[in-house]
Amino acid sequence: MTVQVNLNERHQKILQATVKHYIATAEPVGSKTLIQEYDFSVSSATVRNVMGKLEKAGFLYQPYTSAGRIPSDSGYRIYVDRLLPSKKPLKKSLAKNLSRQIGAPQKNYEILFKKITQVLSDLSGCIALVTLPQTASNIIYHLQLLRIGEQKIMLVMVIDNYQTESVLFDHQDFNLDHDHQMGEVIDQELQMLSNFLNHKLKGRSLLDIDNLDWSELEQDFKQYAHFINHLLDKITENYRISSYSPIMVQGIAKMVRQPEFAQIEHLQILLQLLEEEQEKLFPVVFNLDEQKESFSKVKITIGSENPLQSMHYCSLISSNYYQGTYPVGSVGIIGPTRIAYEDAIALVESTADYLTNAMED
Known part of the structure; x- marks a missing residue:
């Protein structure tokens, strides 16, 4: 899903800086912070004015009066679609890291997929999801x-x-x-x-x-x-x-530590989905129709874009892996909407590539 809106270069740079700072700190961002930490050759008043315009456009909002601003789901969407740097160098290093930590692909799928899910969670700091391959009931x-x-x-x-x-x-x-x-x-x-x-x-x-x-x-x-x-x-x-196959899940404890889930009810409905309602989650993680419509190898669903209400405080980043030319499963990361998108996208894509190669072997 791409938000169609015209932003000039200054708007884009200030939105990009706001999103990056909030992802790193989980603290609302003010104009003084951006001036101090980013190389903007403009006054604080100019930055404040641009942030106000971004708020009116729906890309930023104030969690409470007199606070700095934080990105909305639409703001994250603009950031993901337009403002992310190239992931190629990062993906290359992650692919090496994955291979080193997982080792050579094992013939025992259950052991292999359990290890991959754990490594994916450790590297992302989020909940990792891997659907087991649908090799049966195919031919x-x-x-x-x-x-x-x-x-x-x-x-x-x-x-x-x-x-x-x-x-x-x-x-x-x-x-x-x-x-x-x-x-x-x-x-x-x-x-x-x-x-x-x-x-x-x-x-x-x-x-x-x-x-x-x-x-x-x-x-x-x-x-x-x-x-x-x-x-x-x-x-x-x-x-x-x-068609439904079990989803391996790791990293729930990591999500508990995120400030977005300090409200216990948000965490409870997510845990119920992961532990008791995987049949609802499966078509969201492994959706062949949406994958065909996407120009990207990786699918990114942010906050309220998620079809399941229990995931409206989360972002899901997923990618299919293949056996030959057939998609047989999916790799995914669930994190807060404040997830480090650049790292998560490269990590999911690298893991999906690894599993595709493992399925070929």
């Missing part, structure tokens, strides 16, 4: 369309470990009107479609279905284009609802 072995009664069609799908998934739907859902046909003819038609789908999908990942291009179907199957596209939507919808 399609066989598909079969079956007529169930007069108005229903069932798709039976055999996937990894010979696990069976099924999806039931109505004829009319797919603009199929077979009332005038004999059951035997319908069965033949469904078998033909089953053969076609097996030819196209066997050996592919369920996660890859969204990426397939069905715009140019063979001539014999053009009349079934709507049916096929709707069917694939049903498969991916059903898979997204049922």
Whole structure:
């Protein structure tokens, strides 16, 4: 999410300095502080005037009267989208640090992922989240369309470990009107479609279905284009609802020490989410749709941008890791909105790259 607003160079520098100072100190920032600690060749009154304009624009606010200012969620968003320095040098050093602390990838996934989560928490000083890889239930072995009664069609799908998934739907859902046909003819038609789908999908990942291009179907199957596209939507919808793997969590004690969580109720609802409601958290951390729409490898969700109210005092920085070309899990950091974004982004990206390489090995 990018905030569209025009800020001149002075506005950007003062906002950047305010955010950096608040991240470092957790103390409201005043114009005198910025003049003393940053090289602004302007008067304190000019800085104060710019900070007032940034406050009116919604990028800064005063927590109480006569205090300095602190960044809002929108202020952090501008900082992340426009004002962060290049993370390449930092990412390179973090990648070396990760490899040194974790060591060579281990074949025991549980041990490897537990160690990675601990190292990620230690290096970030925040809560680290790593979803276990969804290597099972990925590859399609066989598909079969079956007529169930007069108005229903069932798709039976055999996937990894010979696990069976099924999806039931109505004829009319797919603009199929077979009332005038004999059951035997319908069965033949469904078998033909089953053969076609097996030819196209066997050996592919369920996660890859969204990426397939069905715009140019063979001539014999053009009349079934709507049916096929709707069917694939049903498969991916059903898979997204049922797909969930455990999330490894480390670093809760580190969050307790952050001043933003001095109010116990803020901490309690976050702990409940992490410990008892991971099924709600999972699609937020590992969201394939949002990852496809993003131009960045790393997804950053700040404060009230988070879909879960229990995370409105937090920022989530996450990135998928891959097995081949398929995203199979995600790495994430949860911290206060005052998190050190530059370090956290580079760290999450480096950890995701490490896990992608580990999955290949």
